[in-house]
Structure formats: C-alpha cells, structure tokens
Amino acid sequence: MLGFGLNKGYLCLVLQETLLSPQLHSDVDVGVETIKYVLMGEGAGSIFNIDENTGDIHATKRLDREEQAYYTLKAQAIDRQTNKSVEPESEFIIKVQDINDNEPKFLDGPYIAGIPEMSPVGTSVMQVTATDADDPTYGNSARVIYSILTGQPYFSVEPKTGIIRTALPNMDREAKDQYILVIQAKDMVGLMGGLSGTTSVTVTLTDVNDNPPRFPRKSEQYYVPESLPVGSTVARIKAADADIGQNAEMEYKIVDGDGEGVFKINVDKGTQEGIVAINKELDYETKFSYTLRIEASNKHVDNRFLSVGPFMDTTTVKITVEDVDEPPVFSQRLYTMVESEAAKIGSSIGTVTAHDPDSSHSSVRYSIDRNTDLERYFNIDANSGLITIAKPLDRETNAVHNITVLAIESQNPAQIGKGYVAISILDINDNAPEFAMEYETNVCENAPPGQVIQEISAVDKDEPLNGHWFYFSLPPDASSINFTLQDNKDNTASVITKRNGFRRQEQSVFYLPIVIVDSGTPSLSSTNTLTIRVCDCDADGIAQTCNAEAYTLPAGLSTGALIAILACVLTLLVLVLLIVTMRRRKKEPLIFDEERDVRENIVRYDDEGGGEEDTEAFDMTTLRNLNIIRDNKSRRDVTPEIQFLSRPSLRSAPDNLIFREFIWERLKEADVDPCAPPYDSLQTYAFEGNGSVAESLSSLGSISSNSEHNYDYLSDWGPRFKRLADMYGTVEDNLYS
Structure with missing residues (x-):
C-alpha cells in the first residue's frame, strides 16, 4: 500500500501478467468514507478499475507483456463533501512482469537447401533461427536451444547457433537425392517446462560427376543393305551414366577396327546417343563385314573422382553389309566428247562403258534417254556403247549437247544406271558474213x-x-x-x-x-x-x-484533164450559189444545227450508175489522215481486171507538196482504175493539208450519230467551194508552171 502523502512523484508498480491487486491510500483517509479515490490515465476504466472507497486497483482482463509492457496512470483523493482534492494528483507507472507464455517460432521456415553429393562430414548445409516473444532480459523464457528430431544420422544441428551440418560421409545422390529434416527450438534453455517450436528443412543432394559411362553390352551386331546412301544412320548406341545434366554428357569416337573412314559417329545431344552413319558408299562385292571399336567418355570430368576409375568405356560394333541388286554403274560419271560440225552422219564420237556391280555380273544394254536428245542427233550401239551422229550438226544452233545414256541390266530391266555425256561441237567456217x-x-x-x-x-x-x-x-x-x-x-x-x-x-x-x-x-x-x-x-x-512522184507528172494526165476538173468545180459552185439564193428567199439560215446531217461529197449521175457503190469512191478518214496507208476499195458491181497495191504513207512535207502529191495520186488511180465510179461523176475533196488548225473542212464530226437525216445540206457549201476553187486554181497554176 502506497500513500499519496508520503510519495509526491512517480510510483512504479511491478505486476505479473497473471495477477494484479494493488491498493492506494491517502493519509487523510481516517476510515469514515469521507474520501473518494479516482483513477485516470492509460487503461483507466477499461483495463484498470479502482475502488473509490478503499483505493484498491483491479485489472478487468489478463495483461500481456508482449502487447504492452508499461501503463502510466494518475490518481486523486477527493473530499466527498466539498468534491475537492485533498491530496495533490499523483502519477505512477505499472510495469507488467513477463512470464514464459510464448513458444519459439521459425519465421522463415520451412527451409530448402542443397549440397553436393559426396560432401565430407561437417559440411554446413544452412542455419535456422527461431525467435521467442518473451522478455529476453528476464529469466530464461527467451533462451532457445536447437535440436534435430528427424534426419539423423545423416545430419546434425548445433544447439546454440542452429547451424545444420552433414553427419555421414559420401552421401550418394544416386542412392538417395533428398532428405527432410525436422528441427526443434525449445526455450528455458531446454529445461523441463519450457515451450518449443519446430520447422522442416528439405535438403537436396546436387549431382557431381562421380560415375563413369558404361555400355550395357560389350558388343553390338547390325545389318545394313549396301544400297543405303552416304549419310544414312546404321546404328544408335548409348552408354549409361548415373549422373545427370552436364555430368552425363557424352563423347563418342571410333578408336579401332576396319571400318574407320567407312563409318563415322556423332552425338545426339538430346538423347546422348552415339549415331553411327555411313561415310563412304558400301559395296557388298568389295567388303561385306566391318568391325568398329567405339569409346564413350564424359565430356566434363571432375578430377576429385578420378580415383573411382577411368571415366570412359568401350564396346564393339559389328556391321554386316547385305547384298542388293544394284543398277549398272558407268566407268565415268561424266563423259566429255568433242566433234566437228562438219562430221558426217554415222561418224563415231566416243564410247561409254558400264558394268553390273553385282556378283552375277549381268550383261548391259545401252540406250539414249530421248528426253535429253529430243532432235535425235545421236545414236548409240546397244551392245558396245558406241555413240554415232544421226543428224547433221550445227554449232550455231547448238554448241553443246548434253545427253543421258541409260545402261539397262539384261537379267533385270528394272535396274537402270545413268551416265552423262557432254558433246561439244567444234566450229567450221560455214556461214557467210x-x-x-x-x-x-x-x-x-x-x-x-x-x-x-x-x-x-x-x-x-x-x-x-x-x-x-x-x-x-x-x-x-x-x-x-x-x-x-x-x-x-x-x-x-x-x-x-x-x-x-x-x-x-x-x-x-x-x-x-x-x-x-x-x-x-x-x-x-x-x-x-x-x-x-x-x-x-x-x-x-x-x-x-x-518521194520522187511529187516532181513527176503522170504520163496519163493531160492538160485537158485538168481543165475538166476545174470546169466541174465551177459547175458545182454555180449549183451551190443557186441553192443559197433559194434559201435566202425562204429566209432560212445558211448554218445548220448540230443535229443536222452534212454530206462531204456531191455525186451527180446522168445515168442510174451504181447507187450507193458510188458513195464508197473514197474514204474521208483517208483524206484526213494522209499518212495512213490507203487501201483501194473495189466496186462490188464491177469485176476488176488489175490489182493495185496500197501505196506507202507519205512522209511529212510542206502542205503544198503534200496536196500536189495527193491530187496527182488520185488522178493516176482514176485514169487506170476499172473500179472507179462512172466517168460522169464528180468527186470533190475538202483538204487543208497537214498541220491545219481547223483540221478537215468536213462537218461530219459535228453531227451526232443518232440525229435524223436532213437532206438540205448544201446551204453551207458556198464558202467551202470558194476555198476549193481557190485551191484548185493554185494547183492549176502550180501544175502548169
């Protein structure tokens, strides 16, 4: 019991976690219940209660030092009548005293560790650590001792440090590769009544190269047909190795035997097998049995274990070659021959030879594969293999002939060998420059x-x-x-x-x-x-x-013909003027709408003539494109007696020259052509020459193809005929000049 009057400062109460019943008392309190005690501070009213009459302090629940080790409280003594403090306020601390109520715990467990196999005794595996929540400064509640419950006699643990070590020598991974240990931590220094906790430790033995390779059998027998091509696999052998990973990687080599050079061996990295393959062609007739001595060794050797024995092993592989029916074989794979292109048919070029490689030595017949000699330039003697010329050779057509010769076994025609012949043709001077x-x-x-x-x-x-x-x-x-x-x-x-x-x-x-x-x-x-x-x-x-024709007057053209042409032009001009006059009287426009039809020529007959045939006397397209070759059109109602060839296109020249050439060509054709229109017809041509900005005088291009025909088409020919008259006058002057 503490009195406030005697202790005017901090008081410290040391209480156990399991029991609490201190009492406060004031010297003023005479026992007649005139004084009331009041408690304030941490846990007051929740964890701690005070009897206001006696000053006894009680804990309402169990205290846990690991949750809170100290509580700071304040107390007062108050007069019940005046409700005033009769003592100064006093502050005190309650310290919770620890008891052993927490067991050790391995916060990092369970553990996993690995050590190499064959490790010596005492090799450290790992260290485990347990923690105890009790007060390490009070008693032995937090003092832990380690021990091994499971894992003996292979491993041990140091009691104070928790270091796990190997306890047996030469632990072999191939015998057992994993161990599970149970480690215990006990407080109170391991004494009776202490609390304990456990954890597991998984220890894996890692592999070391402590096992040499070993062949399961000391000899192997294999049978191989002689027809297998080079590179084919004939055997797969494997040496056993108890190690794993890179410690089990193998190397194979042929160390002895009569098959060196004929066979080779490589390693399959996926399976660590030795693959025996053909290095040279096999021939039963030459050699039908081989013996190989093959050695297998570890690729990575650990020198610490060389005392175990040599890290290699050998086995004997016997390979028997089986006979097969083979096709004939040529003495050369490629024959080269040379012949002059002047050689005559039947001349010999060269000979090829082939033989049956089988023990039967069947006879061979020869032929040429015609897929390589499509023109059949060559023949071959079926028995001797002599190649001769079958057709004349021409170096300019084919300088080299590559042919394939077939050798067929007589007893078995299905067996066919192939030989290749390259025949070069020598040049002679047989072509003129x-x-x-x-x-x-x-x-x-x-x-x-x-x-x-x-x-x-x-x-x-x-x-x-x-x-x-x-x-x-x-x-x-x-x-x-x-x-x-x-x-x-x-x-x-x-x-x-x-x-x-x-x-x-x-x-x-x-x-x-x-x-x-x-x-x-x-x-x-x-x-x-x-x-x-x-x-x-x-x-x-x-x-x-x-073109010389533009300078030469045709023999059939006379001065009278020119006068006749001009007279026709003047007649047409008068006719047009009459029509224009009639139009003006009717007050009709001289210019047509675009939909009206316009004719490019006027054809007049004094007899019935040839009808529409006369309208085909010329082609306006030809007039517009003088550089296009002109095709003569014949009358369908007149059988022509003379055929004319189309003239070549005129080259570019000045318009006056082109126009004169055009007129003379037409006049010449009309004079001698029996297919021309009737002689009393008149053909007019509106031609402006090459390079005209206005192009042709024809108005056909402005008339739509679907317009209705209007035969009042001569009203706009007045100006055109005037230009025609001017041009023809110019032509006349030029011609007579």
Whole structure:
C-alpha cells in the first residue's frame, strides 16, 4: 500500500501478467468514507478499475507483456463533501512482469537447401533461427536451444547457433537425392517446462560427376543393305551414366577396327546417343563385314573422382553389309566428247562403258534417254556403247549437247544406271558474213562528192578462234559512177558519194551491191545490197522527203484533164450559189444545227450508175489522215481486171507538196482504175493539208450519230467551194508552171 502523502512523484508498480491487486491510500483517509479515490490515465476504466472507497486497483482482463509492457496512470483523493482534492494528483507507472507464455517460432521456415553429393562430414548445409516473444532480459523464457528430431544420422544441428551440418560421409545422390529434416527450438534453455517450436528443412543432394559411362553390352551386331546412301544412320548406341545434366554428357569416337573412314559417329545431344552413319558408299562385292571399336567418355570430368576409375568405356560394333541388286554403274560419271560440225552422219564420237556391280555380273544394254536428245542427233550401239551422229550438226544452233545414256541390266530391266555425256561441237567456217543490221541510207540531192553517207559493219554466225575479220569491197562488174566504198580496216566500211548532186526526177533509188569476205579457212563471202534513197534535204542536210512522184507528172494526165476538173468545180459552185439564193428567199439560215446531217461529197449521175457503190469512191478518214496507208476499195458491181497495191504513207512535207502529191495520186488511180465510179461523176475533196488548225473542212464530226437525216445540206457549201476553187486554181497554176 502506497500513500499519496508520503510519495509526491512517480510510483512504479511491478505486476505479473497473471495477477494484479494493488491498493492506494491517502493519509487523510481516517476510515469514515469521507474520501473518494479516482483513477485516470492509460487503461483507466477499461483495463484498470479502482475502488473509490478503499483505493484498491483491479485489472478487468489478463495483461500481456508482449502487447504492452508499461501503463502510466494518475490518481486523486477527493473530499466527498466539498468534491475537492485533498491530496495533490499523483502519477505512477505499472510495469507488467513477463512470464514464459510464448513458444519459439521459425519465421522463415520451412527451409530448402542443397549440397553436393559426396560432401565430407561437417559440411554446413544452412542455419535456422527461431525467435521467442518473451522478455529476453528476464529469466530464461527467451533462451532457445536447437535440436534435430528427424534426419539423423545423416545430419546434425548445433544447439546454440542452429547451424545444420552433414553427419555421414559420401552421401550418394544416386542412392538417395533428398532428405527432410525436422528441427526443434525449445526455450528455458531446454529445461523441463519450457515451450518449443519446430520447422522442416528439405535438403537436396546436387549431382557431381562421380560415375563413369558404361555400355550395357560389350558388343553390338547390325545389318545394313549396301544400297543405303552416304549419310544414312546404321546404328544408335548409348552408354549409361548415373549422373545427370552436364555430368552425363557424352563423347563418342571410333578408336579401332576396319571400318574407320567407312563409318563415322556423332552425338545426339538430346538423347546422348552415339549415331553411327555411313561415310563412304558400301559395296557388298568389295567388303561385306566391318568391325568398329567405339569409346564413350564424359565430356566434363571432375578430377576429385578420378580415383573411382577411368571415366570412359568401350564396346564393339559389328556391321554386316547385305547384298542388293544394284543398277549398272558407268566407268565415268561424266563423259566429255568433242566433234566437228562438219562430221558426217554415222561418224563415231566416243564410247561409254558400264558394268553390273553385282556378283552375277549381268550383261548391259545401252540406250539414249530421248528426253535429253529430243532432235535425235545421236545414236548409240546397244551392245558396245558406241555413240554415232544421226543428224547433221550445227554449232550455231547448238554448241553443246548434253545427253543421258541409260545402261539397262539384261537379267533385270528394272535396274537402270545413268551416265552423262557432254558433246561439244567444234566450229567450221560455214556461214557467210552479212550486214549487221538493215540499213536505211539516204543521200541529199545537193550532196557533194566525197561525202560519207553511211558506215556499215558485218556479223558472222561463226566463231573463229582469233575473232572476226571482215573485208568490204564493190563487185568488179558493178563499178558505180555514183558511189564508192572505203574499207576502214576495222570491220567497218564507209559508203562515199562519187559525183556532185543527185536528182530525184532522174533516179530516186540506187541499189549498191557490197561484197563482204570473212577471214575463215576457207573464207566465205556474200553480196549484200544497200538501198540508197535520194531525198530533198534542208540546209542542215536533214531529209525532208524522199518521194520522187511529187516532181513527176503522170504520163496519163493531160492538160485537158485538168481543165475538166476545174470546169466541174465551177459547175458545182454555180449549183451551190443557186441553192443559197433559194434559201435566202425562204429566209432560212445558211448554218445548220448540230443535229443536222452534212454530206462531204456531191455525186451527180446522168445515168442510174451504181447507187450507193458510188458513195464508197473514197474514204474521208483517208483524206484526213494522209499518212495512213490507203487501201483501194473495189466496186462490188464491177469485176476488176488489175490489182493495185496500197501505196506507202507519205512522209511529212510542206502542205503544198503534200496536196500536189495527193491530187496527182488520185488522178493516176482514176485514169487506170476499172473500179472507179462512172466517168460522169464528180468527186470533190475538202483538204487543208497537214498541220491545219481547223483540221478537215468536213462537218461530219459535228453531227451526232443518232440525229435524223436532213437532206438540205448544201446551204453551207458556198464558202467551202470558194476555198476549193481557190485551191484548185493554185494547183492549176502550180501544175502548169
């Protein structure tokens, strides 16, 4: 019992976790219940209660030091009548005294550890740690001792530190690779009455290379057909190794036997098997049995365990080759032969040979695979294998012939061997030289003598060893006063003018024969004709036109024909003027709407004529496109007696020249053509020449194809005929001039 009057400061009450019943008392209290005790602070009213009459302090529930070890409280003594404090307020601390009520716990458990197999005794595995929530400064409640409950005699644990160590030597992973230990921690220094806790520790033994490879059998037997190709697998062997991972990785090699070089061995990294494969072709007739001594060893060796024994093992592999019926085999895989393209049919080129590799040595017959000799240039003797020429050879067509020869076993025709023959054709000089291209040669009318108008070269299909060399000349009997030829001594020649000036009216085309001789043995020559056209050129020497017809009047055209043409034009002009006058009287417009039909020619007959055939006398498309080749259309009601070829297209030239050529061509055709319209018909052509901005005078292009016909179409021909009259007048003047 503490009195407030005697202790004017902090008081400390030490209480156990299981029992609490202290009492406070004031010296003023005389026992007649005039004083009331009041408690304040941590836990007052919830954990701690005070009897206001006696001052006894009671705990309402069990105290736990691990939750709170100290409580700070305040107490007062109050006069019941005045309700005033009779003593100064006093503060005191209640300290909870610890008892052993918590067992040790392994907060990090359960544990997993690993150590190499064959570890020596005392090898540290790991350290375990247990914690006790009791007060380590009071008694032995928190003092822990470790012990091993399960795992003996293989492992032990240090009591104070909790370090686990191996207890037996040479623990073999291959015998047992995992151990489960149970470790106990007990407080009170392990004395009777102490609390304890346990945890588990899983210890795994890791592998070390302590086991050598071992073959399960000391000898193996395998049978292999001789027809297996190189690279085929003939055997798979494996040495057993109790280790795992990289400690079980193997290496195999052939260390002895008569099969070295014929067979090879590799490792399958996935299965660690040794794969025996064929390294050279097998032949039963040559050797039918092989013996191999194969060694297996660990790839990674641990020197600590070399005392166990050699980390390798050997086995014997016997391989027996089985006989199979094989196809014939040629003495060479590829035969190369050479023959001249001048060789005659039936000439021998060379011989191929094949034999049956089997012990029966059957006879062989030969043939040519026609899929490689489609043209059947060659034949082969079925018995001897002699290859001969069946057709004339031409190096320029095919310089090398690659053929396949078949060798067929007589006793078993299904067995067929293949041989390959490359026949190279030697060149002879059997092709004459010729122009390298088709030359288009022009000469200007004003060309001076000595002017080079063309350089020519030659080609030859032959291939001489020293290359081509050509010689150019004019034939001796074809001397020309117009042109000469100069051999440039470099496989080219120059054509040179020999006279001063040319006239198209006299001769528009010259044909110059040129002799080309090659340098072969014997040499060959050819005569090639060079076509030279005389052209009208501008000041820069550029050809404008090379057509001579525009300067020559046709023999059938007379002055009367021209007068007749002009008279017809004037007649039509008068007719049009009459129609225009009638239109004006009716006050109708001279210009049609776009939907009205417009005719491009007027055809008048004094007899019934040929009807619609006369309207086909010409094609307006041809008039608009003079550069297009003109096709003559024949009358279907008249059988023509003379066939005419279409004329070539006119080259670009000034409009006056083109127009004059056009008129003369039409006049010539009309004079001699039996398919022309009746002679009393008149054909008019509205032509403005090339390059006209207005293009054709025809108004057909402005009329839609689906418009209704209107035959009042001559009202707009007045201005056109005036232009036609002007043009024809110009033509007449030009012609007579």
